[in-house]
Amino acid sequence: MAWVAWNESYRVGNTLLDSDHRILLDLMAQLYDAMETGQSRDVIGSVVGVLAEYVGHHFRREEAIMKAAGFPDLDRHRTEHHDLERQVVDVRDRYQAGERGVLGQDVVDLLKNWLTEHILVSDNSYKPWVERVDSDGSGPSKMAERGGIQS
Numbered sequence: 001m002a003w004v005a006w007n008e009s010y011r012v013g014n015t016l017l018d019s020d021h022r023i024l025l026d027l028m029a030q031l032y033d034a035m036e037t038g039q040s041r042d043v044i045g046s047v048v049g050v051l052a053e054y055v056g057h058h059f060r061r062e063e064a065i066m067k068a069a070g071f072p073d074l075d076r077h078r079t080e081h082h083d084l085e086r087q088v089v090d091v092r093d094r095y096q097a098g099e100r101g102v103l104g105q106d107v108v109d110l111l112k113n114w115l116t117e118h119i120l121v122s123d124n125s126y127k128p129w130v131e132r133v134d135s136d137g138s139g140p141s142k143m144a145e146r147g148g149i150q151s
């Protein structure tokens with residue numbers, strides 16, 4: 001599987017969210033490496049655990065920023081997040097419970113494709129809204145950095 005690193009085409013108009021997306025792609029790359037190099041169940045399990053946790057953390061942050069920016073398609077976007085998160089958490093739980101077959105190369109490919117497509121298509125659609133507020137110092141991304149946004 002060819003790995004996809006973060007690049008300019010993934011930019012969504014908010015520095016904090018761009019940095020989250022880099023971290024998520026890095027975690028996916030770590031998961032891929034851990035599997036390819038035959039790491040132990042503990043190591044792979046902990047990488048997928050961090051990935052699942054960060055996915056949740058990032059989605060909540062992104063939803064708060066979209067909400068503060070007045071993005072009109074928030075509900076549909078939230079549903080997409082919910083479905084993605086449920087899949088990642090399900091893989092984590094089953095893998096950590098000992099079901100090793102749940103995390104094969106096909107599943108990692110699927111997660112990678114979902115994640116990259118979600119950023120490139122769905123996240124890209126909120127860009128005009130979050131860009132407006134990211135450019136001035138008091139926008140939602142700055143507020144979120146200070147922990148001032150509640151979803």
Ligand SMILES: [Fe+2]
Pocket residue numbers: 062077081118122123
């Ligand atoms: Fe998103």
